[in-house]
Amino acid sequence: MKKLALILLAFAASLPAQELDSHKLLNPGTDSWPTFNGDYSGRRYSTLAQINQTNVGSLTLAWAFQSRSQGSFTSMPLVVNGIMYATLPDQVFAIDARTGRQIWHFQRPSQGGGNRGVAMYKDRLIFTTPDAHVICISARDGKQIWQIQIADPAFKGFASMAPLVIRDHVLVAGSGDAADLPGFLLSLDPMTGQTQWRWDSEPKPGEPGSETWPQDSDVMSRGGGMLWLTGTYDPELNLTYWGTGNPHPVENSEARPGANLYTCSIVALNPDTGKLVWYFQPSPHDTHDWDTNMTPVLFDANFKGKPRKLLAQAGKEGLFFVLDRTNGKALVSAPLGDSDWYSGWDERGQPIPRKEAEPQPDGALVHSAITLWNAPSFDPQTGLFYVNERDWINVYYLTIPGKKAQGWAGRDFTVVGKPFLKALDYQTGKIKWSKEGTGRGGGSSGILTTAGHLLFTADTSGNLVALDPATGKTLWHTYPGAAMGSAPMTYELDGRQYVVTPVEGVIYAWALPAR
Template identity: 60%
Template structure:
């Protein structure tokens, strides 16, 4: 299934496979259709229709590539506004879901349902809360229900038709420093949900909860229990492993054929002080493959062993099937916050490629397992260490994209320098220091996944970027620069095909859907959601 959903496949094979798939699934869906009415049958997530965007990344692969091509490189110049929706002061960093003509998107404490054709608000849910309001990525949907995480680390289930609360469960104790910003992921009858919070030294975990009741199905702790495999990467006779951090704050991806869930984990704690936690500190700053039914770890790969710079490895683990080394492979690729691009065999976690996607100064080479080797000269210190990249990283939450038409992986990257000060005296706790930013410059980069070679580079201006990326079958790449311009680029060359100054930053990721034969591309800048399409009635070439 995923081989076809995610890879390069001849059109004929795709059609014949579709026939088999439809025959097999139709029977199952008939019964479910009545049950889910205008909601979302979770089996639809296996092959999202082009009139929906039913999960954070659009589909399980995390490629953020849409097969829609009505808006394309030939007609992009005619792009016009279909409608605008303003969230009145709330910065929209989330990716909207679109199901049955309704958009669902978020900001901390807020969920909106908006008509996907006309931009009219259907309902708005507001739940004031304590906790960190740094941002919010969006909701998940199962049947007629939405799943929304909160700054006080709750998971709230809302009825999609009117935004009424069905239940509201605490995921983790907010008094200990937990909060949650991520968009949960639905896999069959599991709602997979993660947590944030690295200011206090609390353990990270990933939960699966029952979609109907919110009851816990399993919890996977980022730190193994003492004595379990991985615990040897923490000091013995110390409480470090129980306070090791590793937050699960970005939405992962899923391969239905392998039945594996892929998730990135955050930095270890105390954040900048590694001396109290010698060792690799598994499974922080890692990409892990879990069984979604049991929460058991199947394999792992660690982009930043023993991190001391806050370089979470939570960036989307993107899944695609493509040739590598002359053979068709099931791949997983991540452009990680530490500045390195990793390609793995996602069936077993075997490392295939490590390559820098931007300049960094913190490594002393790559080890035999494909992991960057930390240069201790670049560790935070009381008198300051000049390091590239800064703690915000060479990239961050902004969505990357993989375009099967070009075979290129796209990342919103930046060069950024800062000085890391280790300020703790006595036993380090919490962050135990901080970096002070000096200079940054941003760029969109296209990476050849087979070699790590940068195929093109499109500068997006001084400072740190925040725009995610969408590619489409219309030979378009949607993103934005640091100067308030929304952009459509040629994914093959990086050349600009369309732009518009909207006087605010894109801080989320673009998404697209087609309704009544009309394709829409949505991009949120600041508190405003813009829906772009071709002029109504214009015939698509």
């Protein structure tokens, strides 16, 4: 055993100092945040407790990083070996995670858009661009190594997601909701950018799932289902979990009768082959642009007295599901808020959409809870799942009826909405506590929970807040000048815990006062 440790140590020492050791992806430790969600589980829970309920009131600014650039940070920064990697569209910044000082800056001409961050593979960073490219640069100095194109901007294809690295696979996908593009997930070789495998959101004719599309048209071949938010991974089961987007044409039901698999689904894929292992569909036959891309959060916990491998997701359709992640069977199906668009649950625990709630030529008034992409969090200490949600009222108009419809094919507007931060019991789906925000629409921010019995997020007035995750009581707050579009993250360096909040063009790092 000692000998093995020595060999391991020698191996580790032979790596150039700042590379990402692949073990770090499996066990990030408290000094790293090496993936979009901090770890493969997507829980956004940190075991750090230096900042806790007794001292959070004295939280202060450790440093601030000014991007000096137009554009908002909607990305999650990574932290690896003391260096932070943050993105704006077509830009990457390497920042000293101790001091906030810039190390290097990568920039290419940009058309704007959004970006959610980089993935790291050894000494490389990989990210996507508004013109649907995937770019690999050196983490050492930001020099470009390779780039490929994965979708056609002329068909409104773009890319914004942070890729997910699993061993020697870089999982990445494009987006685009306007021109009936088929959804896909690519696995790329991190050394060259070459495709290792491709999973399509839609089956081929005759394959399982194809029966959920019309047989007399080719709508299935361009049926949407974009994967635009980073998935999660269970190394033991060797399954990667992803949410897929809405089907196309977006707001026309008639052109695509059926459940439209595998759009608006949670899918479990084998990361080595791209083969589908199971699926669950939170919004069957979606007609409201309710992508279910939101993070499939993985945790192991007792369920009705038995230890289970679980997956929880709060989706844009406003529902909360807890699944057995070995097989996709639903254990809990529950609403996040007030919704009137479904009539009940089918035998799989999926909602049964009401025909009348589909977009109509004269407008359909639909009440629906909704949650956006901003990260939820699961806190194993409280056993609660936290999500920023809104009770929304929308009117959906069908403007291009008929089987030949394409593109968006409808119009919709939001009448009004009530924002909430909600804490859900994963065993029942019941809302343990709920905190109403200000405003009647409002932004949405991601959430972080920590072992310090703290929940960090931003309220709908833009205040950064630290709450008691058991009750929702506010323990610390400050106004950073704008709303946080991204989510908080945390790490510890040299015995000091930092909580980082990207807000528009500034990254703030909060910590206890330096001793």
